[in-house]
Amino acid sequence: MKAEPAAQARLLNLQDLDSELQVLAHRARTLPETAEAARLKERADQLETDLIAAQTKVSDVERQQRKAESDVDQVRVRADRDAKRLESGQITSGKELQNLQSEIASLGRRQAELEEVVLEVMERAEALDATVTRLAAEREEAIAKHTEVLARRDTAAAEIQWDRTRVTQDRERVAGEIPADLLALYDKLRGQYDGVGAAPLRYGRCGGCKLSLSTVELNEIRSHAADEVVRCEDCRRILVRTEESGLGGQAEQ
The missing domain is CATH 1.10.287.1700 (Helix Hairpins)
Structure with missing residues (x-):
């Protein structure tokens, strides 16, 4: 799946809002x-x-x-x-x-x-x-x-x-600013993985499962174009590249 880097970055904004909704729902229940x-x-x-x-x-x-x-x-x-x-x-x-x-x-x-x-x-x-x-x-x-x-x-x-x-x-x-196919994948993953469908890649670590990626995994991500949607090999969430991803010379959002 491909999506503009800016659209992928919006997934993190969407995830923050969904996480806030989860917190509010928990507060309402408790x-x-x-x-x-x-x-x-x-x-x-x-x-x-x-x-x-x-x-x-x-x-x-x-x-x-x-x-x-x-x-x-x-x-x-x-x-x-x-x-x-x-x-x-x-x-x-x-x-x-x-x-x-x-x-x-x-x-x-x-x-x-x-x-x-x-x-x-x-x-x-x-x-x-x-x-x-x-x-x-x-x-x-x-x-x-x-x-x-x-x-x-x-x-x-x-x-x-x-x-x-x-x-x-x-x-x-x-959500209206995110392509429908990317949004659908995100919503599907969010339903499967405790409400978290997308996570940032920061300093070589997945923000979803909190695990550090191996050198091989980081090199593979470097090989992908900026508009390629990548996923964490461990937790399978969408992995959004950021300026702090730790990918070296690759152009990052």
Whole structure:
């Protein structure tokens, strides 16, 4: 394949633009805000799950508290009723009087036990309320941070897209200055070799694979006309001769 030296040199400009597009694409895929937003979303979701679980426990404890308070009220009512009977003087039987006094004492002990239960349940309820308050605050904080990070991610993505648009336009302009057959070969090689289809020959070294060419290879390149498209024997990329190629007396671009 033949192409004017100037057209071959434009391949290096095109390669620089394509490499920049690759970098921009990588940046778009690996924005740190994307990973941070995912982490915050996961945390907010976990906090939501924990909050629902804590709220469910609060509801359960509230039912337990109402039940315990109801039990206390029932025992208190019964004890008050028995106390009034005792104080009325209507009971004349000694045995019945003794039984009533024993029942009042038993109800007193039962009431004390139930009141301890109520206190214990109330303490659990207070602790759970504090947990619900804390989880709700942490969830809101995570949601706020997630929203903030999403905004930063979108801003960064928009800036990258603006750069991609600019570089793409430059690429279209440069590609239009390269012969179609040379451009097709370059694009084919770029697809085969990690996005690099053309590389400069500088100081006897290929800029694509970074390997130094042998004396035999350099002499062969010297033998080619300036418009002959040459390729690296090692990586097979298009090798563009430059003023720093190290080819000695051969006319170089």
